[in-house]
Amino acid sequence: MRNDPLIPMLGVVTMIRTDTPDVKTFRVTGVDGVKPFEHIPGQCAMLSIPGVGEALFSITSSPTEKDYLDFSIKKCGCVTTWLHQMEVGQQITIRGPYGNGFPVDTELAGKDLLFIAGGIGLAPLHSVINYCRHYRDRYGKIDIVYGSRSMADLVDFPEIIDEWCKEDGINVHLTIDNPQPEWDGHVGFVPNFVKELNFDTSKTVLMCGPPIMIKFTLSGLMDLGFEKNQVYTTFELKMKCALGKCGRCNIGDKYVCKDGPVFRLDEMDELPDEY
Amino acid sequence: MKKIAISQLNTLFAAIAARKTLYIPADDGAGSAKFTVWQEGVTLTDKLNTVRSAKDLFFPQVENLVNFKVEGTKIDIVENRDAAEPFVVFGVRACDCASFDILDRVFLSDPVDTFYQTRRENGVVITLACSRPAETCFCGVFGIDAANPAGDITCWMDGESLYWRANTKKGEQLTAALDLADCDGSAVTAQQEATREILKKLPLNSLDLSDFKDQKLLDVFNSPKWAQLSESCLGCGTCTFVCPTCQCYDVQDFDNGREVRRFRCWDSCMYSDFTMMAHGTNRPTQKERFRQRFMHKLVYFPNNNEGIFGCVGCGRCLQKCPIHMNIVKVAKALKEELK
Numbered sequence: 001m002r003n004d005p006l007i008p009m010l011g012v013v014t015m016i017r018t019d020t021p022d023v024k025t026f027r028v029t030g031v032d033g034v035k036p037f038e039h040i041p042g043q044c045a046m047l048s049i050p051g052v053g054e055a056l057f058s059i060t061s062s063p064t065e066k067d068y069l070d071f072s073i074k075k076c077g078c079v080t081t082w083l084h085q086m087e088v089g090q091q092i093t094i095r096g097p098y099g100n101g102f103p104v105d106t107e108l109a110g111k112d113l114l115f116i117a118g119g120i121g122l123a124p125l126h127s128v129i130n131y132c133r134h135y136r137d138r139y140g141k142i143d144i145v146y147g148s149r150s151m152a153d154l155v156d157f158p159e160i161i162d163e164w165c166k167e168d169g170i171n172v173h174l175t176i177d178n179p180q181p182e183w184d185g186h187v188g189f190v191p192n193f194v195k196e197l198n199f200d201t202s203k204t205v206l207m208c209g210p211p212i213m214i215k216f217t218l219s220g221l222m223d224l225g226f227e228k229n230q231v232y233t234t235f236e237l238k239m240k241c242a243l244g245k246c247g248r249c250n251i252g253d254k255y256v257c258k259d260g261p262v263f264r265l266d267e268m269d270e271l272p273d274e275y
Numbered sequence: 276m277k278k279i280a281i282s283q284l285n286t287l288f289a290a291i292a293a294r295k296t297l298y299i300p301a302d303d304g305a306g307s308a309k310f311t312v313w314q315e316g317v318t319l320t321d322k323l324n325t326v327r328s329a330k331d332l333f334f335p336q337v338e339n340l341v342n343f344k345v346e347g348t349k350i351d352i353v354e355n356r357d358a359a360e361p362f363v364v365f366g367v368r369a370c371d372c373a374s375f376d377i378l379d380r381v382f383l384s385d386p387v388d389t390f391y392q393t394r395r396e397n398g399v400v401i402t403l404a405c406s407r408p409a410e411t412c413f414c415g416v417f418g419i420d421a422a423n424p425a426g427d428i429t430c431w432m433d434g435e436s437l438y439w440r441a442n443t444k445k446g447e448q449l450t451a452a453l454d455l456a457d458c459d460g461s462a463v464t465a466q467q468e469a470t471r472e473i474l475k476k477l478p479l480n481s482l483d484l485s486d487f488k489d490q491k492l493l494d495v496f497n498s499p500k501w502a503q504l505s506e507s508c509l510g511c512g513t514c515t516f517v518c519p520t521c522q523c524y525d526v527q528d529f530d531n532g533r534e535v536r537r538f539r540c541w542d543s544c545m546y547s548d549f550t551m552m553a554h555g556t557n558r559p560t561q562k563e564r565f566r567q568r569f570m571h572k573l574v575y576f577p578n579n580n581e582g583i584f585g586c587v588g589c590g591r592c593l594q595k596c597p598i599h600m601n602i603v604k605v606a607k608a609l610k611e612e613l614k
Contacts, residue, residue, distance in 0.1 A: 004389040006526070006539070007341050010350055050343035050350060050537065051530035077553025091350040093343070237557060238550045240526045243386055244563075247523030248544070248550050252492055253575035272496045275557050 005243055008048060008093035011036055014068065016088055019155045020148075023120055024084055025060060025072045028094060035096050038167065039063055040101030041127040042262045046242050047071065048079070048085075048093045055079040055237045056257070060096065060123045062130035069094075072155055074120040098242040099261045101230060102128050102206060105138075111204040112140035113243040118209025119148050120191045122155050124234045124261075127210050133167065140186055147175040151183050173197060190252055191216035199224060205231040211275060218265060228266040235261050235275055251275050276463065277439040277455035281591035284437060288365070290453050295399070296362040298332060300325045310364060319366065323409050328519030328589065329371045332364055333394045336516075336541050340390070340526065343455035343535040355536065359393045363402040363449065369424030370589035372402045374519035377587070380580050381522050399445050402426035404463075406433070406470050411590030413603065419587060422470040431463045438463045465539060479588075479603055479614045486610050487573050488582055495574055496566070500612045504605055505565035507598045514601070515568065517591040523549075528574040544568050569605045 015027035028047075030036045039045075039059050048054030055077070061070035077083040083092075113132060117125050132139045139206060144164060148154045154174065165172045175186040175193045186193055190213050201224060207214060214233055220230060237256045240246040244258035252271035254260065277286055291297045292313050298319045301311040310329060335357075342355040361450035375395075382391035402424035405412075414421050421431065427446035431438040438458065441450040474480060487495070515521040525542035528535050540547060544567045550556045558564050576585035586602055593601045 004340070005388075006388070007352070010352060011478075049537040050345055051528050053528060054526060078555070087348075090348045092352065095351070236552075238552045240524065240539075240542075245381055245388060245522070246525070247544065247571075248542075250571075250575065250593075252496070252570075253578040263496040270492060272493065274462075274563065 003183060005095070006241060008046065008095040010046075011034060011092050012130070013086065013088055013090045013092060016086075019072060019157070019217055020153045022075045022084075023072055023153075023155050024075075025156075026083060027061075027068045027070050028092070029068045030149040031091065034064075036066055036069060039069070039097035039098055041131045042101035042124050043097040043099045044124075044242070044257075045069065045071070045094055045096030045098065046239075047083070049082050051094065052082045053079045054093070054240075056236070056242055058099065058124035058127070058234065058236075060126045060198075061071070062127050062134060064131060064134040072120065072123040090157075096242070098174075098257055102234075102260065104131055104182065105204075106245075107208075108132075108204060109138055110140065112200070112202060113142050114199055114203040114205045115142070115144045115272050116190060116194060116207040116209070117146045117203060118213040118274060119153065120148055120155060120216050121207075121209030121213070123208075125206055126156060128206060129164070129248065132166075133170070136169070141202065142170045143197075144170065144189060144196055145173045145175070145197065147177070147188075147193060151176055151179045151180055189216075190211075191220045195220040195223060199226075201225040201227075201230075207231060207233045228269065229264055231265040232262055233265060235263065237275060265270075277450065278436045278458040278462075279439065279455050280436055281434070283431070284319065285315075286316075286345060286507060287437070287453065289315070292450070293362050294363075294449075294452060296360055298362065298364045300366040300543065305327060306357075310366075313365075314608075323405065323407060324368050324371070324589065324591075324597070325518060326591070327592065328374060329364055329367045329400075330374060330519045330522075332362065332524060333375065334382070334391055334524075334541075337538055338390060338540075340537045340539055342398050343528075343537065353534065357550060359397055359399045361399075363399040365430075366403045367400055367424070367426060368405060368589070369402060369419050369421045370412075370587040371427045371519050372400060372424050373414070373417065373419045373587045374471070375400070375590075377520045377580075377583065377585060379524055380583075383514070399428070399429060399449055400426040401446075403593075404429065404467070404470065406431075406432045406466055406476055406478060408470070409590060410478055412474075412477055412595040413475050413482055413588035413590065415477070415480045416482045416484060416588050417584060417586065421474060422467040422526040424438050431466055433462060433466060436462065439544045479590075482603060482606065483610075484573070484584060484606060486613060487584075487606070490613055492570075492574055492575070492578065494613060495609060496570060498609055498612050500608050502562055503536075503568045504600065504608055506561045508545070508561050508565045508600060509598060510564065511543045511597060513578045513597065514592040514597050515543035515545055516541060517589060518594050519589055519591070520572070520585050544571070569602060572602060573606060573609075606608065 237249040342353040344351040382388040405421040572585035
């Protein structure tokens with residue numbers, strides 16, 4: 001068979017973890033038990049269930065995990081609903097990696113990093129955070145602002161509490177949208193929380209969440225004195241090929257699958273607000 | 276240069292078809308022309324061009340990618356590529372031939388689409404120069420010479436003869452296998468001069484798109500004209516389906532109960548579900564979809580391809596749009612606005 005980038009390889013789901021009422025994390029290896037491919041934090045992969053469809057997901061695990069790829073996936077459409085009802089041992093198809101990823105070894109090296117995530121938006125940043133934790137001496141201070149609708153909707157909550165919060169040089173700031181009796185942390189939306197925390201503007205920001213959160217948080221960061229060229233975000237639009245050919249994931253003259261999904265926000269100034 | 280008498284065309288087609296599958300533009304019996312597999316009885320159309328472009332032969336409307344056999348939790352990946360036969364396509368017009376260069380930039384850029392690549396390698400393109408261009412033709416705007424098309428072989432036709440010039444190695448190989456007489460190029464030169472005189476006078480030939488090259492992407496995108504231009508668009512997608520340079524595709528699975536066939540098919544940015552995701556779409560109204568199509572051809576594609584526009588001026592969208600909207604009207608309206 002002539003290899004074509006549209007033809008996937010087989011993978012097998014070796015672990016399923018329920019994170020929130022509508023988010024599960026799936027661990028995928030090749031059928032030979034080997035990691036399907038290497039990736040850069042922020043890159044994505046096409047997962048498919050034959051007969052149901054194929055969709056693009058960001059890779060949640062750090063490239064430093066030698067044996068597998070993790071995907072934290074929110075149940076919201078056909079493919080994700082199918083993924084959510086499957087069991088360990090299920091074979092799926094996988095192809096990738098796609099996209100540019102975050103510039104972890106170049107522009108981000110040596111910087112103080114501020115991660116800002118909302119809801120399932122933690123998924124792509126999770127890969128970067130754990131990469132930076134693995135190569136801790138390559139980066140400065142790390143701040144993580146993470147918000148969700150409720151306590152139950154915070155993805156990876158045990159890992160955040162048991163690992164990230166306990167590490168020196170990492171400050172985790174959690175928030176939920178509405179008060180809950182068992183929650184003694186911050187309550188409020190991410191954009192306001194970021195402004196309240198009044199971060200030092202020397203930091204480089206990596207942000208992912210719903211478009212509305214990105215828009216408001218960005219304006220909050222501007223108010224604090226951040227420049228757009230200090231802020232990276234990652235986008236998601238509908239894709240069929242992930243190869244820059246099927247023609248639908250473009251924002252202006254950039255394809256999210258090929259030129260993104262990671263963009264520095266000053267690059268977005270020249271692109272339409274169509275995302 | 277070679278030539279053969281028009282009375283011998285059938286013999287020529289038979290000689291080519293004896294080697295490879297031959298497609299020629301033929302009348303479909305319903306008032307249109309389409310590329311048809313030549314066999315005895317199939318004759319060349321009198322029409323200037325086919326309704327659907329020759330892109331079908333390299334990027335078919337539907338093609339199989341791969342099959343899956345699913346049993347319980349196990350999946351088998353089964354090859355299901357459509358057979359890749361060597362073929363010859365005769366009678367491709369200069370505009371459609373130029374569209375292959377545009378499609379090449381999409382499908383042959385890294386990572387290469389091997390389905391398209393295989394068809395490009397297997398296909399021999401014989402172009403046919405225009406001598407009676409239509410009023411909807413504007414290939415000249417894009418530097419395309421309808422009197423001297425590219426392709427592996429270029430042909431010219433007058434009332435008596437078919438003139439034949441091989442341009443590439445593939446073209447020379449096919450030429451060597453055929454019985455064609457040598458001739459000088461004087462008849463062709465005369466026809467070309469006459470054709471170019473007609474081309475010069477075509478009403479759309481003076482369209483100047485150079486303004487778009489100096490415009491900021493956002494200035495064009497944010498033009499208030501889009502709302503007005505798109506108002507009557509039905510979103511039928513006809514323009515995208517007849518367009519020789521439209522290349523957007525969808526990938527779908529068909530489960531017949533025994534196996535799953537994954538195929539790709541043409542898609543259209545004019546359709547509401549083109550960018551529809553589980554949580555919504557970023558192009559919610561026809562205005563955004565309409566704008567996407569023309570921005571892609573006039574701005575986005577040139578930005579990424581050394582200024583080459585994503586249009587070859589074939590005029591199909593001018594002829595087929597049910598509300599008479601088209602790229603020429605759009606370009607003129609925007610130019611007016613952006614001045």
